[in-house]
Amino acid sequence: MRIIMLGAPGAGKGTQAEKIAEKYGLPHISTGDIFRRNIKEGTALGKEAKSYMDEGKLVPDELTVRLLLDRTAADDCKKGYILDGFPRTIPQAEALDTELKKLGEIIDYAIDVEVPDENIIKRMSGRRACPKCGATYHTEFIPPKKENICDECGEALIIRDDDKPETVANRLKVYHEQTQPLIDYYDKKNILHTVDGTQDVQDVFKAVTSILE
Numbered sequence: 001m002r003i004i005m006l007g008a009p010g011a012g013k014g015t016q017a018e019k020i021a022e023k024y025g026l027p028h029i030s031t032g033d034i035f036r037r038n039i040k041e042g043t044a045l046g047k048e049a050k051s052y053m054d055e056g057k058l059v060p061d062e063l064t065v066r067l068l069l070d071r072t073a074a075d076d077c078k079k080g081y082i083l084d085g086f087p088r089t090i091p092q093a094e095a096l097d098t099e100l101k102k103l104g105e106i107i108d109y110a111i112d113v114e115v116p117d118e119n120i121i122k123r124m125s126g127r128r129a130c131p132k133c134g135a136t137y138h139t140e141f142i143p144p145k146k147e148n149i150c151d152e153c154g155e156a157l158i159i160r161d162d163d164k165p166e167t168v169a170n171r172l173k174v175y176h177e178q179t180q181p182l183i184d185y186y187d188k189k190n191i192l193h194t195v196d197g198t199q200d201v202q203d204v205f206k207a208v209t210s211i212l213e
């Protein structure tokens with residue numbers, strides 16, 4: 001099963017993708033997480049990506065596509081995967097389609113997690129992330145059991161560099177200009193499903209699993 005998660009920054013793509021990955025035993029591939037790991041490790045890729053991410057811009061398609069196709073070629077992706085944050089532009093979606101065609105594979109579901117811009121700002125300002133295992137929390141909506149400590153691995157939680165209000169505003173603008181057209185793109189392929197992302201996490205997940213079952 002191959003799944004694409006669509007939605008604005010902060011819509012809950014990562015939160016849902018993590019739960020799908022656990023339930024269906026599929027790898028969760030977030031291009032944002034891969035870039036952040038590279039930034040942390042100080043790689044050349046990380047340095048290049050950071051300059052775009054800090055301004056809320058997209059990393060260039062060429063670099064992102066190469067990175068993603070490299071990841072989906074790994075052995076653990078043979079039975080499928082969940083893409084979170086990729087594709088984000090029409091050229092990225094086309095590059096993925098070209099590769100899938102070569103392999104005789106298809107995307108089964110594109111799931112759009114819908115959340116209005118007003119809710120997004122609130123979600124981003126309360127987000128806390130675990131730099132070690134990638135788990136995501138929210139100070140108000142999904143607090144960790146112990147303040148600022150990851151439930152899964154005990155690491156101290158951090159605020160993402162691009163969650164500053166100015167950067168969030170720019171990420172939303174970029175989303176509407178470059179990523180939202182993908183909703184139409186997948187609708188035309190008849191694989192688009194929409195869920196109401198303003199519900200609580202469990203209810204969003206129920207809506208997602210009813211699509212996948």
Ligand code: AP5
Binds near residue numbers: 015084092137138204
């Ligand atoms: P990326 O890491 O993908 O960020 P994003 O798309 O902006 O999305 P987020 O991760 O911010 O949000 P999310 O939808 O995963 O929400 P989450 O589950 O965390 O990309 C970062 C940057 O990398 C980009 O700006 C770009 O520069 C670059 N990049 C990445 N991919 C790229 C690509 N393909 N091409 C080019 N550049 C690329 O939830 C948000 C918060 O809300 C959390 O605190 C969470 O706990 C909370 N929450 C979640 N669900 C709920 C709920 N139902 N109710 C209440 N709170 C909730």
Ligand code: MG
Binds near residue numbers: 014015030084085
């Ligand atoms: Mg995410």
Ligand code: ZN
Binds near residue numbers: 131132135150152155
């Ligand atoms: Zn952790």
